[in-house]
Amino acid sequence: MNGNNKIENRENLRCATPVECPEDSDTRDIMVLAQRRADGAVHPVTLELIRKAQELCAATGGRLVAVCIGEKYPIESLKKAALDEILWVCSPETYYLPDYAPVVLCDCIRRTHPTAVLVGATAEGKIIAAQTAVLLGTGISADSVELYLDGKGRVVQSRPAFNGNLIADVMTVRGSPQIITIKPGVFQAADTNCGGKAIVSRIEARPYSGRIAVVNRKIQPAEDSFSKSNIIVAIGQGVRSAEDIPRFKKFAESIGAELGASRALVSKGWMPQERQIGLTGTVVSPKLLITLGISGSVQFRAGLGNIEKIIAVNTDRNAPIFQIADIIVPMDLYAVVEQLQSNFQ
Amino acid sequence: MAAESGKCPVGRRPEECQKMKIIVCVKQVPSTQNVKIDLASGMLIRDGTETETNPYDTVALDLAAAIKKETGASVTAITMGPPSAVKTLREALARGADEACLLSDPAFAGADVYATSYTLFQAVQFLGGCDLIICGRQSTDANTAQTAPQLAQRLEWPLLAWVSKTEIQSCGQIRITQNLDDTESILTCKLPCVIMTGSMGTAQSMPSLRAQLEAKRKNIQLITLKDLCDQDSAHYGAKGSRTAVVKTYASNPHAHGIEYDGTVEEIADRLTEWIAEYKNG
Numbered sequence: 001m002n003g004n005n006k007i008e009n010r011e012n013l014r015c016a017t018p019v020e021c022p023e024d025s026d027t028r029d030i031m032v033l034a035q036r037r038a039d040g041a042v043h044p045v046t047l048e049l050i051r052k053a054q055e056l057c058a059a060t061g062g063r064l065v066a067v068c069i070g071e072k073y074p075i076e077s078l079k080k081a082a083l084d085e086i087l088w089v090c091s092p093e094t095y096y097l098p099d100y101a102p103v104v105l106c107d108c109i110r111r112t113h114p115t116a117v118l119v120g121a122t123a124e125g126k127i128i129a130a131q132t133a134v135l136l137g138t139g140i141s142a143d144s145v146e147l148y149l150d151g152k153g154r155v156v157q158s159r160p161a162f163n164g165n166l167i168a169d170v171m172t173v174r175g176s177p178q179i180i181t182i183k184p185g186v187f188q189a190a191d192t193n194c195g196g197k198a199i200v201s202r203i204e205a206r207p208y209s210g211r212i213a214v215v216n217r218k219i220q221p222a223e224d225s226f227s228k229s230n231i232i233v234a235i236g237q238g239v240r241s242a243e244d245i246p247r248f249k250k251f252a253e254s255i256g257a258e259l260g261a262s263r264a265l266v267s268k269g270w271m272p273q274e275r276q277i278g279l280t281g282t283v284v285s286p287k288l289l290i291t292l293g294i295s296g297s298v299q300f301r302a303g304l305g306n307i308e309k310i311i312a313v314n315t316d317r318n319a320p321i322f323q324i325a326d327i328i329v330p331m332d333l334y335a336v337v338e339q340l341q342s343n344f345q
Numbered sequence: 346m347a348a349e350s351g352k353c354p355v356g357r358r359p360e361e362c363q364k365m366k367i368i369v370c371v372k373q374v375p376s377t378q379n380v381k382i383d384l385a386s387g388m389l390i391r392d393g394t395e396t397e398t399n400p401y402d403t404v405a406l407d408l409a410a411a412i413k414k415e416t417g418a419s420v421t422a423i424t425m426g427p428p429s430a431v432k433t434l435r436e437a438l439a440r441g442a443d444e445a446c447l448l449s450d451p452a453f454a455g456a457d458v459y460a461t462s463y464t465l466f467q468a469v470q471f472l473g474g475c476d477l478i479i480c481g482r483q484s485t486d487a488n489t490a491q492t493a494p495q496l497a498q499r500l501e502w503p504l505l506a507w508v509s510k511t512e513i514q515s516c517g518q519i520r521i522t523q524n525l526d527d528t529e530s531i532l533t534c535k536l537p538c539v540i541m542t543g544s545m546g547t548a549q550s551m552p553s554l555r556a557q558l559e560a561k562r563k564n565i566q567l568i569t570l571k572d573l574c575d576q577d578s579a580h581y582g583a584k585g586s587r588t589a590v591v592k593t594y595a596s597n598p599h600a601h602g603i604e605y606d607g608t609v610e611e612i613a614d615r616l617t618e619w620i621a622e623y624k625n626g
Binding site for chain 1 (some may be wrong): 369400456457462468483485487488489490491492494495497498499503504505506507520524525526527528529531532533534538544546586587588589590591592593594595600601602603604605609612613614616617619622623624
C-alpha cells in the first residue's frame, strides 16, 4: 500500500452515529454460538452453554437454537444434545473465523430474534461476541458466572465486579438481544444422550469480505494437563521470592499435582500466564485444590470450577479463601509445604 | 522483541515510512485490591484510590515504541478518564509516545464497553485517523477484552487480536503472530488495522528518570465532547451505554470449612491422608 491509500483511508472515516436500538425481541429463544476446538471437534464450552440454555428455556418455554459455522462442523455430535434448532452456516473452513463469524452470527440473530446469545469466552469467542454487539447496536457482558431469569423472563447475568467481595448483576437495557460471554468450565456440560431431534437448517454462507489473510495456522494442543488435572497446587502472594518457585513445582510433582498461580505471581513474571487461575486466567476443576498463600479475591474465585475439596493454607485468618475452603490451615505455607514434602519422599 | 525486521523494502527511502501514525489506547486502573464501589450505582469510586497504568497497556506502549524505533512512526497515546488520568499519559510519554490526549468530559462518565468504544472511535476521527491502533489485551479492573474488538468494528478496520509478534513488512502491510487458545497463526493485513496485544513477554522496566522528566514538560491535549464530530451527549457515558448494573451484592459464602490446628507435623499428617486419597484416584 502506498501513502495515497493511507490518506484516503483516513478521509474515509465517517462521522457515524451509533446504531439505533432495535425493539426488544418478542421471542424467549436462547441462541448458543457452537464453537469448535482447533482440531474441529465441538468445543467443551459449547455443551456447557447448551446445558445452561436448556435450563433457561425450560423455564420460559423459549426455543434453544445453536449456530454452527463451517462446512465441516461435526453436526451429528452436536445433535446428541437436546436442541430445538441448529442453524448451520456452511462456509469454507479456510475463512478467518474471528473476522467472519460476527457478520454471520448477526444474520442468524436477525433470522430468529433470540432474547439472548451465549458465547464461550475463549480468545476467539470474546472478539466475536464484542463485534457482534456493535454490529447489532446492543449490549454485551463479559465472563458471567451465573445466569438467571428476572420477573419478565429476561436473562440476568451475574459477574464478579472489580476487586472485593462483590457480585454485579448486569443486563442489556438498550438493544437486543443480550450478548453474554461465559468462560469455559463454569457450567456443567449438557447430556449428549437425549438429543437427536433438532431441526438442522442449512444456511448459505456469505463470502468472506474481510481483509485479513491467514499465511499459516498450526494447532497447538491445549495444555490439558493443567486444566484437567486431578490435583492442583495454587500459589499466591504468600510466596516470598521467584527463587522459591522450583520448590513448589517439586512439591506439586511429588503429590501428582499441577502447579497454578494467582494473578499476583503471573504479573510479577514468576509464573507463566497459562498457569494463571482466575477471571483473567483459566477456570480449573480439579478434584482437590491446595491453595498456598492465596487470599482468594473474587477474581481468583472466578477461576474455580467444580472442585470437590479445597485445602487453604494462609497466615491471614481473615483471608476470603477460608470462606470457601473445606480445610482451613492458618499457618505459614513454607512450614506446611516442607513437612508435606518430607511425607511424600 | 517486536518489529525487529520492520525494515522498509529495498528501494524505498526510510522517510516514506515516517508518515506512519500509531495511536495507543491506554487506561488508568486502580492499583490496590481494595477498590470501593458505590453500591447504589454499582460504579467504581475512583476518588482516593491508588492508580496505575493498566499493566497490559504498558505492553501496548512498548510495542508502539518498538515499531517507532524501527519505522520512525509517530505515537499518540489516548485515554478516557477523569483529569487525574494525565498521570497515565505522562507514563505513556515517558515510554515513548510523542503526543498524549486526555478524553475527559462529564458526559463520558459511566460508560460501558459499548459507549467507551464509541468515544474512542470519535476520538480517533478527531485526531485525523491513523495507520495503526494498539490496545492492551484487557484492563485489570473490568477485564472484558472487548474494547479493542469493538473499536475495530466501529472503524470497520481489521482486528488482529492476541498478537505475540509483529512485523511491519512495508509501510503498508503488517504481519503478526497470533496465539489463540489452541492455535498459532501467522496473519497479514493491510494497514490501517487495530492490534490487541496478547502475551508478549514481560513488560519492560520503568522508563528512565530523564524520560520521565521530559514527559512532564510535554503538553497533554484535552479532548471534550464539543471537540468531537458527534456531539450528542446521549451517545456517550452512562446514557450511551447498552448495559446497566441492576444489582450489586456481597459474595460472601458462609464459611463451612474445618480449621486444622495442632503442630505443623500433625497438620501435615492429616493433610497427607487427604492428598493420598486424591493422588491414588
